[in-house]
Amino acid sequence: MAEQVGLRHQRKQGARVKLIIGNKNYSSWSLRGWLACKQAGIAFEEIQVPLYGEDWDARKKDNVDIAPSWGKVPVLWDGDAVVWDSLAIVEYLADKVGRDRFWPKADDARAMARSMVAEMHSGFAVLRAECPMNVRRRAEDADLSLPAKADVVRILTLWAEARARFGKGGPFLFGTFCAADIFYAPVVSRLITYAVPVPGFALAYMQAVWEHEWLQDWIEAAENEEWVIEQWEAPKA
Numbered sequence: 001m002a003e004q005v006g007l008r009h010q011r012k013q014g015a016r017v018k019l020i021i022g023n024k025n026y027s028s029w030s031l032r033g034w035l036a037c038k039q040a041g042i043a044f045e046e047i048q049v050p051l052y053g054e055d056w057d058a059r060k061k062d063n064v065d066i067a068p069s070w071g072k073v074p075v076l077w078d079g080d081a082v083v084w085d086s087l088a089i090v091e092y093l094a095d096k097v098g099r100d101r102f103w104p105k106a107d108d109a110r111a112m113a114r115s116m117v118a119e120m121h122s123g124f125a126v127l128r129a130e131c132p133m134n135v136r137r138r139a140e141d142a143d144l145s146l147p148a149k150a151d152v153v154r155i156l157t158l159w160a161e162a163r164a165r166f167g168k169g170g171p172f173l174f175g176t177f178c179a180a181d182i183f184y185a186p187v188v189s190r191l192i193t194y195a196v197p198v199p200g201f202a203l204a205y206m207q208a209v210w211e212h213e214w215l216q217d218w219i220e221a222a223e224n225e226e227w228v229i230e231q232w233e234a235p236k237a
Contacts, residue, residue, distance in 0.1 A: 017044040020075040022051045024222035026229055028133040028186035031218060032086040033074030035182040038214045039102060040093040049073065050227045087121045090179050102179040109166040113180045116158050116173070120183040127151035131190045135222035137233065142194035155187060156202055163201060171208035185209050 019037050021030035037044045076083040076092065083092045094102040104110045126147040144152070162173040162180065169175025173184070188209045191198060198206070209215060 016079055017042055018047055018077040019044050020047045020049060020073055020077075022049060022073045023225060023227050023229070024048075024218055025135045025225050025227070026051055026133055027073060028128075028189070029086045030074045031133075031186050031189075032182055033076060033089045034218065035185060035214060036086070036090045036093050036102075036179075037076070039177070039179075039182060040097045041101070042093070042097065052229060086183075087117065090117075090182065094179075102182075104166065104174045104178060106166075109174055112162060112166070113174055113178060116162065116180050117183045119158070120187070124151045124155065124187075127155075127187075127190070131194045131196075133186050133189050134193050134233070135189055135219055137193050139194050142196055144194075144196070152191075152196060152198075155184070156198060159184070159202055159205060163205065171205065173205070177212065181209060185215060 017037070019033055021027060021034055024030070034046070072084065074084075074086060074089060076089045078092075078096070081092075083089050090102060104113050126145065130144060130148045131142065159173060166174045170177075172178065173180045188206045190196070191202075191206060192210065210219075
């Protein structure tokens with residue numbers, strides 16, 4: 001999936017691989033695409049365009065970098081190849097650098113990891129709507145609806161099963177950092193932002209993700225951004 005963007009195009013010359021992303025404070029799908037590039041171990045140019053910027057509807061057709069995605073992020077360019085969906089970016093990069101870098105080797109673990117990523121990619125819409133990603137914000141006592149709470153329970157159930165069955169090799173869902181952690185990293189951010197209560201095993205996993213070097217780099221950049229999207233800053237009704 002991807003998110004609608006606004007206009008601020010900062011472009012450098014010479015990089016073969018380019019990743020177009022939105023605001024680091026708010027754009028969960030951009031985070032997934034960015035982590036995928038980090039996981040691939042490739043050099044890439046990062047181009048940022050803020051979400052919901054002024055004049056975007058009038059000018060997006062002229063921005064050749066994101067035109068193929070109809071003005072959504074993330075978008076990956078690899079020479080003339082363009083990929084404009086976060087899951088597609090993971091799969092494209094896995095084909096490019098080796099699938100074992102993104103997915104567990106064992107069939108049963110890989111099957112679960114793929115299913116978890118697909119469910120995150122297409123599901124949990126209520127939680128995403130009620131708790132938009134906002135790295136800088138800290139909201140106390142989030143009053144989630146019953147459907148949003150059900151999303152949280154489902155996510156925690158998936159995390160618990162992955163950790164119990166396949167997590168013995170490290171602190172992440174399948175031991176070592178993989179595509180599943182890439183896709184659930186924005187959920188970690190949401191649960192932290194809205195102070196959603198979780199059991200101890202989930203806190204340990206969230207801490208491992210939050211303290212990961214790549215996440216720390218993203219968080220620092222998000223905290224230093226000047227852009228503000230007011231509807232994602234207001235207290236929940």
